[in-house]
Amino acid sequence: MKRSAVWILALCLGLLLAGCRQQPEARLTFAVGGAPAELDVWEEFVRRFSVQTGIAVEMLRQPTDSNQRRQGLLIPLKSSQADPDVFLMDVVWLAQFSASGWLLPFDEAAAEFFPRVLDLVDRHGGELVALPVNVDAGLLYYRQDLLDRYGFVGPPATWAELVAQARTVQTGERSEHPGFWGYVWQGAEYEGLICNFLEVAASAGGEIVEDGNFVLDRPANRQALAFLTGLIHDEPISPPNTFTQMKEEEVREAFQGGRALFERNWPYAWAQHQAPSSPVAGKTGIAPLPHFPGEESAATLGGWHIGISRYTDRPEQARELVRYVTSFAVQKEMALRLGWNPGRRDVYRDPQVLAELPYLEQLRGIFDHAVARPVLPYYTQVSQVLQRHLNAALAGWVPPEEALRQAQAEIEAVTARYRLH
Amino acid sequence: MPSDREFKTALLFLLPLLLTVLAFIAVPVAGTIYDSFFRDVTFLPRRFLGLENYRSLLADRAFYQALLFTLLFTIASVPLEVVLGLVFALILNRPLPARGLLRAAVLIPWAIPAAVSGRAFELIYNFSYGLANYLVLTLGLSDAPVNWLGSSYGAFASLVIADAWRTTPFVAIILLAGLTAIPGDLYRQATIDGAGTLQQFARVTLPLLKPVLMVALLFRTIDALRVFDVVYVITGGGPGGSTNALSLYGYQYFLSGDFGYGSTISVVLFAVALALSILYVRVSGFGRELA
Numbered sequence: 220m221k222r223s224a225v226w227i228l229a230l231c232l233g234l235l236l237a238g239c240r241q242q243p244e245a246r247l248t249f250a251v252g253g254a255p256a257e258l259d260v261w262e263e264f265v266r267r268f269s270v271q272t273g274i275a276v277e278m279l280r281q282p283t284d285s286n287q288r289r290q291g292l293l294i295p296l297k298s299s300q301a302d303p304d305v306f307l308m309d310v311v312w313l314a315q316f317s318a319s320g321w322l323l324p325f326d327e328a329a330a331e332f333f334p335r336v337l338d339l340v341d342r343h344g345g346e347l348v349a350l351p352v353n354v355d356a357g358l359l360y361y362r363q364d365l366l367d368r369y370g371f372v373g374p375p376a377t378w379a380e381l382v383a384q385a386r387t388v389q390t391g392e393r394s395e396h397p398g399f400w401g402y403v404w405q406g407a408e409y410e411g412l413i414c415n416f417l418e419v420a421a422s423a424g425g426e427i428v429e430d431g432n433f434v435l436d437r438p439a440n441r442q443a444l445a446f447l448t449g450l451i452h453d454e455p456i457s458p459p460n461t462f463t464q465m466k467e468e469e470v471r472e473a474f475q476g477g478r479a480l481f482e483r484n485w486p487y488a489w490a491q492h493q494a495p496s497s498p499v500a501g502k503t504g505i506a507p508l509p510h511f512p513g514e515e516s517a518a519t520l521g522g523w524h525i526g527i528s529r530y531t532d533r534p535e536q537a538r539e540l541v542r543y544v545t546s547f548a549v550q551k552e553m554a555l556r557l558g559w560n561p562g563r564r565d566v567y568r569d570p571q572v573l574a575e576l577p578y579l580e581q582l583r584g585i586f587d588h589a590v591a592r593p594v595l596p597y598y599t600q601v602s603q604v605l606q607r608h609l610n611a612a613l614a615g616w617v618p619p620e621e622a623l624r625q626a627q628a629e630i631e632a633v634t635a636r637y638r639l640h
Numbered sequence: 641m642p643s644d645r646e647f648k649t650a651l652l653f654l655l656p657l658l659l660t661v662l663a664f665i666a667v668p669v670a671g672t673i674y675d676s677f678f679r680d681v682t683f684l685p686r687r688f689l690g691l692e693n694y695r696s697l698l699a700d701r702a703f704y705q706a707l708l709f710t711l712l713f714t715i716a717s718v719p720l721e722v723v724l725g726l727v728f729a730l731i732l733n734r735p736l737p738a739r740g741l742l743r744a745a746v747l748i749p750w751a752i753p754a755a756v757s758g759r760a761f762e763l764i765y766n767f768s769y770g771l772a773n774y775l776v777l778t779l780g781l782s783d784a785p786v787n788w789l790g791s792s793y794g795a796f797a798s799l800v801i802a803d804a805w806r807t808t809p810f811v812a813i814i815l816l817a818g819l820t821a822i823p824g825d826l827y828r829q830a831t832i833d834g835a836g837t838l839q840q841f842a843r844v845t846l847p848l849l850k851p852v853l854m855v856a857l858l859f860r861t862i863d864a865l866r867v868f869d870v871v872y873v874i875t876g877g878g879p880g881g882s883t884n885a886l887s888l889y890g891y892q893y894f895l896s897g898d899f900g901y902g903s904t905i906s907v908v909l910f911a912v913a914l915a916l917s918i919l920y921v922r923v924s925g926f927g928r929e930l931a
Contacts, residue, residue, distance in 0.1 A: 286895060293897065297682060315897055318683035398768055398785075408878030460767030462879055463789040473768065596683040599896030607702065611880025614790065629701060636696060636901075637681065 247274060247536050250303035252281030252288040260556055268543045274536045285309050296321045296528065304531040305540050307523045311410070311592055311599070313340050313349055316526065318596035322348035323527040323534060325541070331563045332545075339591040341524060348526060350545050351562025353553065355521030356585045357418050357508055360474060360482040360492065364502040365392070374506040376516075378422070378446060381481060381509045385456040388480045396478065401456030403470045404483035406447070408610040411466055413592060413602050414519035415483060416609055419443040421517035421590045422510035428593045433601070433634075435627040436620065442511070444612050444619035452615050462613035475499055483508065485521060489578055490558035505578055507585055520589040522562070554579070597637040604629045669910065675903040682897035693904040703905070705881055706889040709796075710909075713885065714864040717800045717807075721860055722853070724804065725811025730845075732812065733819045743816070750809040758873030761802035765789055765874070792882035795875050799883060803870050807863070811856045818852030819845070854924045858917060865913045886912075 251261045258280050265278045279302075281288045292306055296319070308316060316322055324346040329337060332351055341349045359381075361374045369388050375381035385401025392399040405411035420427065423446075425439025434440075450457040458465070458473075467484060471491060474482035477498045482488070492503045510516040525544055527537040543549060550561035554572050560582055566572055567583040593601060605626050612622035676694070679687045697703050732743050749757065764771045765788040773785040789795045822845065830840045846853075868887040871877060877884035886909045893902035 289895060293682070293895070297897075297899075315683055319897065321682075408876050408881070458767060459787040459790055463787060463795070463875070464762075464767060478768070597681075597896070597898075599892070600898065603892050603896075604702070607877075607881035607884070610878050614879040616792075616880055632699065636679075637684065637898075 245275065247276045247304050247533055247540060248279055248302040249276050249540060250279040250281055250288075250292060250306040252283060252285075252291075252307065254283050257557055260553075264544070264549060264552075268540060272536075272539055272543075274539060276540065279303055292316075296530070299530050301528075301530050301532040303528060304533060304537045305525065305527055307352060307525055308349060310340050310351075310520060310522050310524060311602075313524060313526075314343070314594045314598055315596040317343040317348045321526075321529050323529050323531065323537070324348050325350065325527075325538070331547075331565050333562070333564050333586050335587055335589060336520065336522075336562070339520060339589070340594055349524040350526075350541065351522055352525050352544060352550075353522050353559040354562050354586055354589075355485045355487075355560065356518035356582070356589050357414060357483055357521075358486060358489075358518065358582075358585065359506045359508045360484060360488060361504050361506065362480050362499065362502055363504045365480055374504060375481075375509050378419075378509045378511055382450075382454060382456060385480055386454065389456055392480075398478050400458050400473065400479045401454075402450060402481040402483075403457060403465065403473045403479040404447075404450075404461065405467060405470055406451070406457075406461040406465050406610070406613050407463060408606050409466060410602060410606070412606055412609055412613075414521065416443065416447065416605075417590055417592060418508055418517045418519045419447060422508065422514055424511070424514045426590075427605075428595075433627060433630050435605075435623045435630070440623055441620045444609065444623060448613055448615065448619055451613060462610055486560050486578070486582060487558065505581060507581075507588070515588065517588055517590045518585050520586075520591045522560075524562070595634075597634055600633050600637075601630050604633055672903045672906050672910070675899055676907045678900045680898070680900035680903070682899075689900070693901055696901070697904055697908065702881060702884065702889065706884045706886045707908075707912075709883055710865060710867070710886045711912075712796070713799065713803075713867060714861060716796070717803050717864050718857065718860045720800065721804050721808050721811050722857060724808045725856065726815055726853075728808065728812035729815035729819055732816050743813075746809045746812055748809070749806045750813075752806065754806060754869035755873050757806045758802060758870045761798070761805070761870075762874045765798050789875055790879065792879070795879060795883050799867075799870055799874060802874060803864070803867065806870075807860065811860060814856045814859075815849065815852060818849045822848045850924070854920060858920050861916055861920070862913050865909065865916070 249265060251258065253261070258278075262278055265276050268274070269276050279291075281291050288307075289309070289312060292303070292308070295302060296316070322343075325348070329347060329350060332341075333354065336351050336354055337347065341347055341351065359374060365388050366372075366374070366384065369384070369391060371384050371387075375384055381402060389399055389401040405415050417427070420440050420443040423439040423442045425437055425443055427433060427435055427440065451459060451461050467488075470482055470484055471488045473479045474484075474488070475492055475497050489503075489505060491497065493500050507516040508518060525541055527534065527541060531537050545562065547563060547565060550563045550566050551569055551572055553559045554561050554566055555575060558576070560579065561567070564583070567579050573580055592598060595601065608617070608622040608626035608629070611617045612619045617625070677688060677690060679689050679692075728746060732739065732746065736742060763769075767773065767785055767787050770788075772788055776782050776786055787794075788798055826844050826848075827840060830844055835843060866887050867885050868891070871883055871885045871888055875883045877888055886905060890902050890905035890909065893899075893905060
């Protein structure tokens with residue numbers, strides 16, 4: 220009896236160790252996340268790449284949620300694993316990944332990409348460490364039919380015009396739609412809030428980093444935050460739940476359901492608004508976001524970039540895969556099939572793409588005015604602090620200037636730990 | 641006193657469990673404590689810091705906000721869940737029609753993953769098309785929709801309700817098991833002695849239920865301190881960071897590549913949970929009944 224117990228124990232240990240044993244990996248591993256439909260398209264690309272080049276690729280299907288995708292990359296990279304060899308990164312992770320020494324530099328020239336995007340986020344210490352697969356920027360969506368009905372000539376160029384138009388249309392529409400709002404945007408306590416704040420601040424001439432130092436408590440930033448808070452509490456042309464529940468999808472649903480005149484969202488919303496089943500199909504227009512008088516409109520840069528792991532055991536094959544994913548043909552197909560805005564500029568001039576996605580013509584110009592979120596390895600920590608204080612101001616708990624002062628102090632305290640070497 | 645041989649055999653049978661506990665609980669906990677003494681940031685060289693991380697934590701306002709929320713959440717949700725669970729258990733212990741079916745039905749919320757039930761509650765609290773506002777408007781309790789998650793106490797109460805909905809069944813089932821184990825003779829005897837229902841509950845049910853009650857309390861307290869999914873899904877820590885739980889705060893640091901500070905937050909959470917567990921065991925004398 221004692222002997223059998225020992226055997227069971229040995230078996231347990233054996234199974235445990237077998238689970239830990241490293242499998243020699245004979246193929247390239249490519250980590251991609253996204254909606255299931257997107258992943259199916261990716262799998263097709265990867266299959267075609269393998270047929271063309273004879274390089275076996277295993278696609279690691281990651282979830283849609285960007286935090287989980289990040290976690291899925293952080294763990295193997297921190298433990299210097301060879302897999303995944305190639306992966307997609309959210310634009311805001313690039314500084315951390317590159318400063319951690321996890322990205323293999325590319326040596327080729329990348330003339331066909333947006334130079335501003337490459338300069339803002341893909342180049343670190345003079346080296347190109349990632350390439351944009353798709354690029355995003357904040358846009359203003361508007362209801363053309365409603366603007367026409369109330370006699371407005373075009374979408375607003377300034378924030379004051381947006382407020383005036385929104386107020387008129389909202390008052391008029393309320394008699395029939397009690398839940399109608401002038402302007403919907405992302406104000407919940409999450410990353411999207413930073414994107415919204417930064418573009419309003421930039422459109423007032425503000426910035427939050429200057430020469431590597433945080434400068435939150437500046438007049439332009441105060442003006443931007445006071446303006447956003449006022450949209451919820453003073454005007455009010457934005458719903459009360461803006462600071463609790465409004466994220467991309469909630470905002471898109473409000474606009475698409477015909478419950479809003481203006482919407483701030485990423486380009487992905489366009490294809491959904493124009494879908495045959497959408498109530499606002501054919502009634503929607505897009506424009507650059509408004510700005511304050513004498514300043515220029517701005518759009519926060521988003522999107523996903525491709526990079527190669529420093530720990531890859533097959534760098535040549537990995538480069539081959541990156542070349543393929545960022546090739547004109549694949550990027551064009553991504554635009555046509557997924558509605559993604561390609562990272563390559565030349566796709567925006569392709570007649571077939573422009574015929575199907577006419578808004579890309581406008582987008583091309585918007586990327587030249589894109590503002591990046593601070594490109595710092597500890598950006599996530601900064602973002603967490605800022606989200607809390609901006610959100611408290613939007614909730615009406617703290618005056619905007621006080622919120623910015625507190626954020627400034629807290630960010631200085633948090634980042635001090637990362638600045639000492 | 642068991643003989644030497646018996647002891648050895650017992651140890652042998654316990655060994656797989658002990659090894660598992662060691663490998664999957666003791667080693668990670670020790671590793672986390674160890675990491676909390678280092679600057680372990682992906683983009684900086686690793687360096688020993690001693691207690692520096694803890695010193696930073698003591699000066700970190702967001703940490704106090706998270707600690708306060710976590711403790712208040714535990715204090716509010718655990719008693720609510722235990723009282724409600726006890727009521728359910730008492731009802732389910734009565735001879736009811738279709739009792740088996742009812743007992744199974746009570747467990748349904750517990751069987752639903754917290755992230756899923758969290759999402760459901762987020763829809764209930766939704767400002768534009770949520771059930772809560774539909775009811776309030778239809779019943780005429782308010783003439784405008786309410787932004788339930790818009791105030792710090794509103795968000796707090798919404799989280800406690802969502803958590804209680806999901807975990808009350810767990811408490812109810814544990815307590816029901818305890819109730820079924822109380823011999824019926826005791827109640828008959830109490831009736832003969834002239835004790836009323838309330839007196840029977842206070843003098844017979846509660847004392848005999850105490851060990852099981854302590855288990856339920858202990859489990860719920862530890863779980864409530866570690867609350868993550870409900871908060872993550874419903875408020876994301878907002879508004880203004882007022883519902884940021886400690887586990888969520890630690891997770892944010894892990895995610896951003898600062899494993900040292902993330903570990904420090906985890907260690908504090910672990911210490912709070914451990915201290916409360918020890919307190920429970922001391923105060924209740926739980927475990928002595930078994931010896």
